[in-house]
Amino acid sequence: MATYKFQLNGRAASVESWDPAQPLLYLLRNDARLHGPKFGCGLGQCGACTVLIDGKAVRSCVTPVRQVAGKSVTTIEGLGTPEKPDAMQAAFIAEQASQCGYCTSGMVMAAKSLLAQNPKPTIEQVKQGLAGNLCRCGTHTRIVRAVLRAAGEVA
Amino acid sequence: MVYSRRDLFKTGSVLMVSFALGTRTQAQTATGSDAALGKPVDPTEVDSFLAVHADGSVTVYTGKVDLGTGLRIAIRQMAAEELELPVERVSLVEGDTALTPDQGGTGGSTGLTRGGVEVRQAAATAREALRKMTPADLASGKRFNLKVDPKAPLKDPKTYKVVGQPVLRPEIPFKATGRHPYVQDFTTAGMLHGRVIHPPAAGAKLLSVDEASIRAIPDVRVVRIENFLGVVAKDEWAAVRAARELKASWGEGPALPGSEALDAYVRQGAIDRDEAVVNRGNSATAMAGAAKKLSATYYWPNQGHASLGPSCAVADVRDGGITVWSSVQASHGLRLNLAKIFTTPPAKVRVVYMDGAGCYGGNGNDDVAADAVLLSRAVGSPVRVQWSRQDEHGWDPKGPQQLLDMRAGLDAQGNIAAWEAEMWVPMNKPGGRPLLSIDAAGLAQDHGQGAGLMTQNADPPYAAPHVRVVAHYLKDTPLRPSNLRAPGKIANVFAVEAFTDELAAAAGVDPVEYRLRGLTDPRAIAVIRRTADVFGWQPKTARSQQPGVGRGFAYARYKQAENYVAMAMEVAVDRATGQIQVRRVACAHDCGLIVNPNALRNQVEGLIVQTLSRTIHEEVKFDRARVTSVDWASYPILRFPEAPAIEVALLDHPELPLYGAGEAAAVTVPGALANAIYDATGVRLRRAPFTPERVKAALSSD
Numbered sequence: 001m002a003t004y005k006f007q008l009n010g011r012a013a014s015v016e017s018w019d020p021a022q023p024l025l026y027l028l029r030n031d032a033r034l035h036g037p038k039f040g041c042g043l044g045q046c047g048a049c050t051v052l053i054d055g056k057a058v059r060s061c062v063t064p065v066r067q068v069a070g071k072s073v074t075t076i077e078g079l080g081t082p083e084k085p086d087a088m089q090a091a092f093i094a095e096q097a098s099q100c101g102y103c104t105s106g107m108v109m110a111a112k113s114l115l116a117q118n119p120k121p122t123i124e125q126v127k128q129g130l131a132g133n134l135c136r137c138g139t140h141t142r143i144v145r146a147v148l149r150a151a152g153e154v155a
Numbered sequence: 156m157v158y159s160r161r162d163l164f165k166t167g168s169v170l171m172v173s174f175a176l177g178t179r180t181q182a183q184t185a186t187g188s189d190a191a192l193g194k195p196v197d198p199t200e201v202d203s204f205l206a207v208h209a210d211g212s213v214t215v216y217t218g219k220v221d222l223g224t225g226l227r228i229a230i231r232q233m234a235a236e237e238l239e240l241p242v243e244r245v246s247l248v249e250g251d252t253a254l255t256p257d258q259g260g261t262g263g264s265t266g267l268t269r270g271g272v273e274v275r276q277a278a279a280t281a282r283e284a285l286r287k288m289t290p291a292d293l294a295s296g297k298r299f300n301l302k303v304d305p306k307a308p309l310k311d312p313k314t315y316k317v318v319g320q321p322v323l324r325p326e327i328p329f330k331a332t333g334r335h336p337y338v339q340d341f342t343t344a345g346m347l348h349g350r351v352i353h354p355p356a357a358g359a360k361l362l363s364v365d366e367a368s369i370r371a372i373p374d375v376r377v378v379r380i381e382n383f384l385g386v387v388a389k390d391e392w393a394a395v396r397a398a399r400e401l402k403a404s405w406g407e408g409p410a411l412p413g414s415e416a417l418d419a420y421v422r423q424g425a426i427d428r429d430e431a432v433v434n435r436g437n438s439a440t441a442m443a444g445a446a447k448k449l450s451a452t453y454y455w456p457n458q459g460h461a462s463l464g465p466s467c468a469v470a471d472v473r474d475g476g477i478t479v480w481s482s483v484q485a486s487h488g489l490r491l492n493l494a495k496i497f498t499t500p501p502a503k504v505r506v507v508y509m510d511g512a513g514c515y516g517g518n519g520n521d522d523v524a525a526d527a528v529l530l531s532r533a534v535g536s537p538v539r540v541q542w543s544r545q546d547e548h549g550w551d552p553k554g555p556q557q558l559l560d561m562r563a564g565l566d567a568q569g570n571i572a573a574w575e576a577e578m579w580v581p582m583n584k585p586g587g588r589p590l591l592s593i594d595a596a597g598l599a600q601d602h603g604q605g606a607g608l609m610t611q612n613a614d615p616p617y618a619a620p621h622v623r624v625v626a627h628y629l630k631d632t633p634l635r636p637s638n639l640r641a642p643g644k645i646a647n648v649f650a651v652e653a654f655t656d657e658l659a660a661a662a663g664v665d666p667v668e669y670r671l672r673g674l675t676d677p678r679a680i681a682v683i684r685r686t687a688d689v690f691g692w693q694p695k696t697a698r699s700q701q702p703g704v705g706r707g708f709a710y711a712r713y714k715q716a717e718n719y720v721a722m723a724m725e726v727a728v729d730r731a732t733g734q735i736q737v738r739r740v741a742c743a744h745d746c747g748l749i750v751n752p753n754a755l756r757n758q759v760e761g762l763i764v765q766t767l768s769r770t771i772h773e774e775v776k777f778d779r780a781r782v783t784s785v786d787w788a789s790y791p792i793l794r795f796p797e798a799p800a801i802e803v804a805l806l807d808h809p810e811l812p813l814y815g816a817g818e819a820a821a822v823t824v825p826g827a828l829a830n831a832i833y834d835a836t837g838v839r840l841r842r843a844p845f846t847p848e849r850v851k852a853a854l855s856s857d
Contacts, residue, residue: 017392018373018390018393019392019396022392023392026391026392026395029340029391030390030391034333035333035336035337035339035340036332036333036334037333038337038339038464038512039339039464039465039541040463040464040465040512040544041544041786041787042395042543042544043544043786043787045544045786045787045788046463046787048463048464075333076332076333077332077333077334079332080332081332081334082328082329082332082334083328085328085331085332089328089331089332090331092327092330092331093323093327093328093331096323096324096327096753096754096757097331098223098324098327098330098331099223099224099513099757099758099761100222100223100463100510100511100512100513101223101326101327101330101331101335101510102337102462102463102464102511102512102513103463104330104331104333105333108331108333124796126795127795127796127798128795128796130795131794131795131796132794133795134463134787134792134794135463136461136462136463136512136513136515136765136792137223137513137761137765138760138761138762138763138764138765138767138768138793139757139760139761139764140764140793140795140798141760141764141798141800141801142757142760143795144795144798
């Protein structure tokens with residue numbers, strides 16, 4: 001068992017794994033008990049597992065734990081709470097931009113990363129920025145509106 | 156730390172306190188209250204549907220479940236209205252076989268039409284009794300002890316305060332913050348992680364297993380039951396790796412026909428029986444005498460449910476009982492099926508619903524529940540089985556392929572004189588759908604077959620004196636079929652509406668005008684006019700003059716008996732790449748009484764986008780042995796850059812019965828799209844999906 005130390009939602013975290021290739025997702029969900037990041041494909045194709053590593057959106061299902069050592073990981077639990085959602089989460093709630101919600105965590109994290117790089121995106125830039133995140137329920141138009149709302153571009 | 160279900164729900168209820176809608180608004184919070192065990196579940200009793208608490212708040216119990224549709228808030232609104240309570244004073248428990256009445260599975264858009272309506276009647280029955288309850292009654296946990304009165308008067312819709320309001324869905328703050336509990340997140344004390352190893356071909360025999368091949372992976376146990384192969388481990392990643400790396404040798408399965416020329420295979424397939432689904436007038440004679448005759452063939456492929464999260468279940472088999480946590484659509488149905496398969500008294504089987512990723516029909520949820528029961532039974536501990544992406548895409552039962560031949564005869568004025576449709580669909584067989592692992596393990600089970608009401612909506616909704624629709628029920632269908640959202644009716648309305656567009660063109664009449672000519676129902680006319688208005692439809696008797704840009708229209712009455720839906724689309728077709736860009740969609744939708752317009756709008760928008768995905772991209776590919784479209788690269792779905800602007804107009808009729816709205820707006824999508832592509836290019840696409848390769852091929856052979 002090797003130990004891996006990193007920052008998790010602003011706190012020092014230390015996890016053990018028997019396999020340095022173990023994807024971060026499993027350690028977040030099973031060891032840190034953070035169920036926000038979802039298992040969708042294990043292939044980096046859908047974005048349901050998206051977290052921020054040093055501020056950048058990353059697919060935790062294909063990120064080996066050894067690559068995370070010493071870095072700063074933010075999961076959706078590190079943003080706001082149901083009572084005090086952060087601006088992006090509040091925008092998703094206001095727009096009711098969710099159906100089954102299984103993609104929502106990953107959408108919120110990808111959208112955070114998008115606005116960090118481009119605080120005032122156009123509709124087309126939002127769509128391009130989220131092109132790698134899949135939603136099966138077809139909530140796309142609401143998600144785009146939520147991101148624009150968080151960017152202060154719609155009331 | 157063991158994060159038990161009880162803890163999970165405690166956390167949920169603590170979080171809820173400061174949330175705007177008050178305490179106990181989240182389904183799972185209440186589901187955790189095993190204190191209610193022993194309450195009645197008989198659907199003739201008010202106490203089966205409603206429990207009143209010491210503080211005067213009420214819990215509603217329903218066998219229907221919220222699959223991301225908004226049912227969770229809508230049913231509470233219906234109950235709150237009749238009970239004259241604020242909606243935040245009403246909580247909801249769904250789909251727990253020990254606590255909720257059996258109201259049938261959550262399919263066919265029956266969540267509100269049956270689930271909500273039954274709850275509403277129980278609430279109407281209880282209204283007076285609730286008003287008369289004293290604080291002492293409430294404190295003592297008094298029950299209603301009333302039979303549901305089917306004649307109990309309902310509130311006058313004119314006085315509705317809660318129904319019809321866009322109340323926000325209570326779980327969205329939890330979904331948006333990563334706190335909403337899914338079955339994938341559920342854990343229980345001592346739970347192990349299981350994975351199944353599906354064979355390389357359906358029905359293949361397991362010849363041998365080399366357990367030494369996974370010796371390096373810690374704490375893994377291999378479970379083999381006849382041809383069922385699974386692994387169980389303490390650590391989830393160990394289970395994942397063991398399932399991937401375990402060496403096993405398998406025989407061959409029965410050969411599949413392959414997906415490439417499946418339409419020809421289906422046309423030649425052995426027929427169990429034919430049924431004249433609609434037979435009005437004498438279509439043969441009328442066809443023979445028609446001034447003009449047209450015919451066309453339409454094909455719809457096998458499609459997967461393609462849930463964003465693969466199916467998952469936790470089973471705990473011990474002390475002669477079975478408990479399963481599952482996001483299955485029919486928890487009562489699964490309970491009885493498991494009881495039968497595992498020869499366990501139904502009273503000792505409990506299925507507890509928890510949300511999963513959207514399933515849109517019978518996906519892998521039943522199968523994975525059986526996997527979990529087999530593995531838990533084998534190892535004596537609770538086992539969580541999570542299907543992989545490849546399991547879900549490869550092995551979930553499919554919405555089956557459909558082939559339709561359409562023929563019409565027009566009179567001298569271009570009106571429909573005769574209409575004939577022939578369709579090839581899988582035959583229905585009585586009993587439950589066979590579960591993969593149960594067959595593999597050699598246990599007895601039903602081998603039923605059904606994919607929903609596949610044959611509706613192949614007759615035109617327009618005036619036609621002579622109509623004949625024949626269904627050919629196929630003995631064999633290559634992939635295990637099941638219900639997939641709006642079963643059968645997406646393909647049927649695709650054929651009807653694309654073909655109607657051909658008739659309008661042949662008659663030289665504007666497509667909207669042509670449809671209106673054949674309709675007298677004011678609600679049908681209203682959705683068509685409203686859609687045309689919202690879209691800005693310009694009447695036309697010739698194709699679009701704008702190169703590569705076209706507009707199409709479609710209309711349907713769902714099941715010929717429920718929702719009225721009309722849709723218009725504008726599309727741009729890139730002739731060089733074959734890429735379709737849907738620019739905008741307008742839809743007017745009439746489902747009678749609207750319970751929650753925001754949740755309804757969300758459903759309609761989602762149906763439009765999801766069905767565009769199915770129409771443009773989706774086809775399950777398979778070779779002679781197995782499904783080969785097993786991930787999001789080989790089974791692509793629509794992505795954000797393709798999402799069109801959508802304008803939905805909801806037509807509300809509070810005084811009329813409500814229709815379920817989880818399916819209807821899907822059916823007009825492929826017809827409106829095909830018609831818009833014709834308008835843009837002059838080419839009729841009659842075979843879905845409209846992939847760039849197909850579009851290019853169709854344009855070059857034009």
